[in-house]
Amino acid sequence: MPSNSELAAIFNTIADILDIQGANVFRVRAYRNAARVVEQLSEPIGELVVRDPKALDRLPGIGKGLHEKIVEYCQRGTITEYEELKGSLPAGLLELLNIPSLGPKRVKLLYETLGITTVEALEAAALAGQLRGLPGMGEKSEAKILKSIREYRSLHTGRVQWAVAEAVLTPYLAHLRGVGGIRELEPAGSYRRGRETVGDLDVLATTRGSPADVIAAFTEYKEVKDVLAQGDTKASVVLQGGLQVDLRVVPPGSFGAALQYFTGSKEHNVALRSRAKEYGLKLSEYGVFREEKMVAGRTEEEVYAALELPWIPPELRENRGEIEAAAMRALPRLVERGDIQGDMHVHTTASDGALDIRGMVKVARARGYRYLAITDHSKAVAIAHGLDEQRLRAQIKEIRAIRRELIDFDLFAGIEVDVLRDGSLDLSDEVLGELDFVVASLHFSTELSEAEMTRRMIAAIEHPFVDCIAHPTGRLIGERLPYAVDMNAVIEAARAYHKALEINASPHRLDLNEQHADMARRAGVPVCINTDAHCELELDNIRFGLTVARRAWCTPDDVLNTWSAAKIREWRARRRR
DNA sequence: GCCGTTTTCGGCCCGACTGTTTTCAGTCG
Numbered sequence: 001m002p003s004n005s006e007l008a009a010i011f012n013t014i015a016d017i018l019d020i021q022g023a024n025v026f027r028v029r030a031y032r033n034a035a036r037v038v039e040q041l042s043e044p045i046g047e048l049v050v051r052d053p054k055a056l057d058r059l060p061g062i063g064k065g066l067h068e069k070i071v072e073y074c075q076r077g078t079i080t081e082y083e084e085l086k087g088s089l090p091a092g093l094l095e096l097l098n099i100p101s102l103g104p105k106r107v108k109l110l111y112e113t114l115g116i117t118t119v120e121a122l123e124a125a126a127l128a129g130q131l132r133g134l135p136g137m138g139e140k141s142e143a144k145i146l147k148s149i150r151e152y153r154s155l156h157t158g159r160v161q162w163a164v165a166e167a168v169l170t171p172y173l174a175h176l177r178g179v180g181g182i183r184e185l186e187p188a189g190s191y192r193r194g195r196e197t198v199g200d201l202d203v204l205a206t207t208r209g210s211p212a213d214v215i216a217a218f219t220e221y222k223e224v225k226d227v228l229a230q231g232d233t234k235a236s237v238v239l240q241g242g243l244q245v246d247l248r249v250v251p252p253g254s255f256g257a258a259l260q261y262f263t264g265s266k267e268h269n270v271a272l273r274s275r276a277k278e279y280g281l282k283l284s285e286y287g288v289f290r291e292e293k294m295v296a297g298r299t300e301e302e303v304y305a306a307l308e309l310p311w312i313p314p315e316l317r318e319n320r321g322e323i324e325a326a327a328m329r330a331l332p333r334l335v336e337r338g339d340i341q342g343d344m345h346v347h348t349t350a351s352d353g354a355l356d357i358r359g360m361v362k363v364a365r366a367r368g369y370r371y372l373a374i375t376d377h378s379k380a381v382a383i384a385h386g387l388d389e390q391r392l393r394a395q396i397k398e399i400r401a402i403r404r405e406l407i408d409f410d411l412f413a414g415i416e417v418d419v420l421r422d423g424s425l426d427l428s429d430e431v432l433g434e435l436d437f438v439v440a441s442l443h444f445s446t447e448l449s450e451a452e453m454t455r456r457m458i459a460a461i462e463h464p465f466v467d468c469i470a471h472p473t474g475r476l477i478g479e480r481l482p483y484a485v486d487m488n489a490v491i492e493a494a495r496a497y498h499k500a501l502e503i504n505a506s507p508h509r510l511d512l513n514e515q516h517a518d519m520a521r522r523a524g525v526p527v528c529i530n531t532d533a534h535c536e537l538e539l540d541n542i543r544f545g546l547t548v549a550r551r552a553w554c555t556p557d558d559v560l561n562t563w564s565a566a567k568i569r570e571w572r573a574r575r576r577r
Numbered sequence: 578g579c580c581g582t583t584t585t586c587g588g589c590c591c592g593a594c595t596g597t598t599t600t601c602a603g604t605c606g
């Protein structure tokens with residue numbers, strides 16, 4: 001099955017290899033651009049090619065050559081040039097590109113002079129002091145590479161982003177639902193609890209038919225690479241890509257108990273079993289028992305009810321006070337998708353987005369939103385064609401004009417303004433004062449000391465026209481560590497100045513993370529769940545941000561973009577008075 | 578590799594930072 005993200009990955013890999021080979025930088029850029037275009041398509045590439053072959057040529061940056069490669073990918077599932085290029089470099093060399101401070105030129109240099117093709121070999125050469133003699137490298141570069149290797153290793157923990165697990169699991173579950181007789185089918189484990197990363201996946205099923213049929217369909221799935229175990233009611237497989245999935249087929253009468261047990265967390269279950277004991281009950285994956293008699297187990301609601309508790313949302317099951325709150329009938333009413341009224345951080349073609357203002361409004365309305373803030377990059381982010389004062393003024397005018405045409409929909413003229421090294425913003429106060437919503441971001445000089453980074457961020461929070469700090473720690477899950485920044489001080493400043501902090505919903509970011517979001521909520525700082533969307537489909541990333549907010553016990557009141565547009569405007573106005 | 582009322586060649590969004598240099602190469606976003 002052709003997929004947009006797989007094709008994008010192929011194009012990016014081609015670009016990496018060409019880059020290392022020293023190919024024309026614009027040729028490399030063309031592949032990277034094509035990867036972005038394909039990734040941002042609203043329609044599966046395979047369907048688009050069949051439905052309207054000419055549509056490919058209308059895509060920006062897709063010419064004759066890339067057109068042919070896309071068609072080849074859709075027909076054959078791969079691209080000849082890609083296979084050839086991959087064969088021209090030792091496996092492992094591309095991995096070196098993931099190490100911060102190593103780019104294509106240095107990877108090529110390391111390979112050609114020292115024959116380095118793996119992270120291990122690189123580390124050994126650095127420790128042996130072999131790097132400092134290379135052209136353009138000294139002791140500092142050597143030390144920095146060693147530090148980068150350590151960071152890289154600490155980020156690659158064998159767990160995958162939740163969204164990656166979702167992408168793998170969704171078609172797998174659809175495949176299993178096709179088995180005759182299947183009744184319930186639910187993923188459990190940390191996946192169901194919505195942890196930001198997932199180690200392996202647990203799936204529970206019940207069937208009217210034979211468990212063996214379900215197990216067989218499970219192990220014969222096309223993406224299965226290895227079958228680790230296969231029994232009458234349980235099997236374990238490893239999929240292409242390395243993710244392990246365990247399936248358990250349980251008796252219908254025990255489904256709720258099994259789902260509860262395998263959802264965890266372990267800490268939640270320990271606390272729950274001790275509560276059961278106080279009630280003279282025994283709780284296991286098979287049910288709730290009084291002596292030998294089963295008193296509950298068919299559904300999770302039944303299991304919790306047997307312990308005189310309301311059902312507890314999986315996101316809260318970490319033994320962080322949820323059982324006590326449930327016992328007092330004081331569980332929070334967690335924020336839900338239907339509460340979200342708009343997105344306060346999206347991009348358009350004015351900077352690096354795929355749709356213009358009207359296009360973004362249309363796709364936001366299609367998702368039931370009542371308002372949208374247009375927040376393109378500011379001029380410091382030159383690569384994204386960020387807006388300077390003049391272009392921003394023109395955009396504000398355009399937004400105001402479009403806003404007047406819209407019925408039952410509010411449009412905020414906004415910006416994602418860059419916080420410079422000294423904590424000042426890269427646009428004048430005059431133009432910032434004309435805006436309806438200002439999101440401030442740090443993109444540059446992010447390796448300063450904790451004191452300096454914290455001071456910068458607080459300076460941005462104190463700025464009278466800033467409303468919200470975007471992706472406050474800058475971390476990329478599995479790719480980049482958070483900035484050195486004192487989040488206690490940042491949250492305290494946001495509280496004092498009545499500013500919001502973003503939960504960036506991009507599955508790569510989830511920033512604030514759940515701990516910081518929880519700290520913000522306790523401090524009374526509104527969080528704003530934004531997608532930072534650059535195209536239509538990224539608007540749907542909102543669900544990942546919602547999970548973070550739910551795990552942080554956020555109710556609708558705690559989340560700025562569940563408020564009405566009028567309430568947001570009033571919140572800003574009150575602050576200025 | 579793409580693109581074109583400067584059209585089939587010769588351009589192609591750029592600025593900051595770092596470490597290595599003494600004028601610049603490489604990386605990052």
